[in-house]
Amino acid sequence: xxxxxxxxxxxxxxxxxxxxxxxxxxxxxxxxxxxxxxxxxxxxxxxxxxxxxxxxxxxxxxxxxxxxxxxxxxxxxxxxxxxxxxxxxxxxxxxxxxxxxxxxxxxxxxxxxxxxxxxxxxxxxxxxxxxxxxxxxxxxxxxxxxxxxxxxxxxxxxxxxxxxxxxxxxxxxxxxxxxxxxxxxxxxxxxxxxxxxxxxxxxxxxxxxxxxxxxxxxxxxxxxxxx
Amino acid sequence: xxxxxxxxxxxxxxxxxxxxxxxxxxxxxxxxxxxxxxxxxxxxxxxxxxxxxxxxxxxxxxxxxxxxxxxxxxxxxxxxxxxxxxxxxxxxxxxxxxxxxxxxxxxxxxxxxxxxxxxxxxxxxxxxxxxxxxxxxxxxxxxxxxxxxxxxxxxxxxxxxxxxxxxxxxxxxxxxxxxxxxxxxxxxxxxxxxxxxxxxxxxxxxxxxxxxxxxxxxxxxxxxxxxxxxx
Numbered sequence: 001x002x003x004x005x006x007x008x009x010x011x012x013x014x015x016x017x018x019x020x021x022x023x024x025x026x027x028x029x030x031x032x033x034x035x036x037x038x039x040x041x042x043x044x045x046x047x048x049x050x051x052x053x054x055x056x057x058x059x060x061x062x063x064x065x066x067x068x069x070x071x072x073x074x075x076x077x078x079x080x081x082x083x084x085x086x087x088x089x090x091x092x093x094x095x096x097x098x099x100x101x102x103x104x105x106x107x108x109x110x111x112x113x114x115x116x117x118x119x120x121x122x123x124x125x126x127x128x129x130x131x132x133x134x135x136x137x138x139x140x141x142x143x144x145x146x147x148x149x150x151x152x153x154x155x156x157x158x159x160x161x162x163x164x165x166x167x168x169x170x171x172x173x174x175x176x177x178x179x180x181x182x183x184x185x186x187x188x189x190x191x192x193x194x195x196x197x198x199x200x201x202x203x204x205x206x207x208x209x210x211x212x213x214x215x216x217x218x219x220x221x222x223x224x225x226x227x
Numbered sequence: 228x229x230x231x232x233x234x235x236x237x238x239x240x241x242x243x244x245x246x247x248x249x250x251x252x253x254x255x256x257x258x259x260x261x262x263x264x265x266x267x268x269x270x271x272x273x274x275x276x277x278x279x280x281x282x283x284x285x286x287x288x289x290x291x292x293x294x295x296x297x298x299x300x301x302x303x304x305x306x307x308x309x310x311x312x313x314x315x316x317x318x319x320x321x322x323x324x325x326x327x328x329x330x331x332x333x334x335x336x337x338x339x340x341x342x343x344x345x346x347x348x349x350x351x352x353x354x355x356x357x358x359x360x361x362x363x364x365x366x367x368x369x370x371x372x373x374x375x376x377x378x379x380x381x382x383x384x385x386x387x388x389x390x391x392x393x394x395x396x397x398x399x400x401x402x403x404x405x406x407x408x409x410x411x412x413x414x415x416x417x418x419x420x421x422x423x424x425x426x427x428x429x430x431x432x433x434x435x436x437x438x439x440x441x442x443x444x445x446x447x448x449x450x451x452x453x454x455x456x457x458x
Contacts, residue, residue, distance in 0.1 A: 015292070022288040023248065030281045040256045040266045049259060060252040064289055067244035071296050 013159050016072060017152075024061045024147045025173075032180055047132045054136050062143045069151060080150030080206035089208045092199040096212020097219065099195045103188040104220050110184050114224065118181040130225055134218040141213035145206040148174050149197055167197040230392060241293060242389050249286045249381050253411040260414035267414060276366040283370070283377040290381055304384040305440040314437075318445035321433045325450050328425045336418055347416030358456075371455065375447035376440075382408050382427070383434040383443055401431035426450075 039057040069079055076082075083089075108114040148170055156166035171193035178189040196209045230238075260266050294304055301307070336344050358364030382404050390400035405427030412423040430443040 019289050019292040023285040027278075027282050027285045030278055039252045040259045040263075044265065045259070045263060049263075053255065053259065056252055056255045060247055060249075063247035064244045064293075067240060068289065068292070068296075070240075071293070 010159055013155060016068065017155055017159070020065060020068060020147065020151060024065055028061075029177060032177055047129065051132045051135060051139075055139050058139050058143045062146070065143075065147055065151065078154055080146065080200060080204065082205050084203040084205035084207065088203055089205065089211070092203050092208035093211035093215070096192075096196060096199060096208060097216045099192050100212065100216025101219060103192050107184060107188055118185055120224075130221045134221055137217045138214045141210040142206070144174075144213060145196070145200075145209040148193070149200040149209055150206040153197060153200060163201065167194065167201065171197050230395075235393065238389055238393055241297065242386070242393070245290060245293065245381065245385060248289060249377075250407055250411065254407075257411040257414045261416075264414070273363060273366065276363065276370055279370050280366065280373055283373045286377045287373070287380060290385060294385065304380075304388050305434060305438050306380075306384060307439060309437070309439045309441050314439070314441045314445060317433060317437055317442035318449065321429060321442060321446035322449050324429050325426050325446065328429060329422050332422045332425060333418065336421060343416075344418050347418040367455075368452070371451045372444075372448045375451060376444050378408070379430065379434075379440050379444045379447055383430055384440045387431055387434060397435055401428060401435065405431055 039053050039060065045053070066076070070076060084092075104114070104117075107117050111117045114120060152170040152173065153163070153166050156169050157163045160166055160169075171190050174193035175186045175190035178186040196212065199208050199212070200206060291301075294301060294306075333344060358367055386404045386407070387397075387400045390403055391397050394400060394403075405424050408427035408430075409420045409424035412419050415423075430447065433443045433446065434440065
């Protein structure tokens with residue numbers, strides 16, 4: 001029935017997607033490519049402030065995004081803000097974590113070691129910094145899952161009339177954020193995003209993706225410290 | 228005339244969303260930069276200028292969308308056409324008022340707390356700079372305009388309209404909006420907060436008198452241009 005949407009309604013949805021992109025994706029994408037962060041995030045700041053800045057940045061996008069989605073008149077549960085059966089969610093999360101670790105191992109293999117991967121090469125991360133970095137993922141995951149999967153997939157499904165295309169488009173979009181680290185990282189990012197899109201489709205909830213997006217990188221950093 | 232509780236709830240959520248979108252990050256930036264001045268970028272390259280433009284657009288677009296989605300119409304928020312000569316005359320009047328306010332505030336503070344004024348970031352550093360190329364200059368000018376428009380749109384057009392509806396008082400609305408405007412300028416020092424608060428009141432007065440966003444936007448752009456480029 002999605003493809004029966006009137007042209008006017010479709011146009012409004014496109015405008016809504018563009019608006020969401022203008023404040024959730026565009027500034028972040030611009031920051032990623034070297035223009036500096038929207039919220040002050042200097043490396044010389046104390047770790048707690050750096051972390052708080054990250055939290056402020058996420059909240060400044062998350063709250064208006066939820067408001068816009070809520071204001072559209074659709075239920076927030078349609079966008080993945082709902083619970084799912086524990087076993088189903090747990091299984092999907094586990095799959096996501098395995099997916100993360102498999103992709104990171106693949107990257108390590110491609111670049112000849114974890115230390116040579118583009119996001120670690122030439123960087124010295126003191127062991128104490130791993131805690132804040134891991135926490136950062138916990139901050140980010142709900143926002144990323146809500147905007148890139150929870151919001152984008154149902155909306156793109158409605159405007160394209162095809163869920164698969166929506167899932168691929170949302171995953172491609174997630175990969176664009178990683179392009180600055182090279183094609184290999186973006187490619188693996190695309191595959192992880194595709195899995196998360198499938199897990200969202202299967203569970204109708206963003207929480208398995210949130211758990212995977214938090215625990216996957218955390219386990220990766222624990223492995224790095226252990227190394 | 229009382230406001231319907233259901234509408235009040237929706238407006239409250241809407242105001243909170245806009246505050247999270249704009250006021251939370253800029254106030255956080257202001258406070259952190261006050262304590263850690265090295266985080267302020269004084270010499271901005273083209274990429275940073277473009278970035279600042281994009282950040283401002285990222286505030287303007289959702290606010291316009293939320294205004295439109297609220298069903299109140301843009302005219303209610305002062306986004307209407309105005310005869311250009313009228314807008315310019317009011318803007319010039321507002322600009323003269325801003326210069327006077329700046330002079331009076333600084334003179335007053337100098338007489339009361341001279342050390343405070345001397346140590347103010349506003350007087351130790353120039354936030355603007357001479358453009359390095361035509362493109363750089365155009366981008367800086369565009370940034371001054373877009374930045375001023377974003378602030379006027381959110382703090383005056385949106386917040387004053389909504390606060391007036393929620394608090395049933397234009398005075399409270401103007402005072403609160405000006406206080407919020409002043410707080411996130413704290414990275415420029417206490418002197419600047421003082422000056423900016425009164426500038427906020429002047430902009431609010433201009434907005435409430437004309438019920439139009441353009442005079443205060445033009446005055447704001449011109450003021451930023453003057454203190455940035457010509458100082």
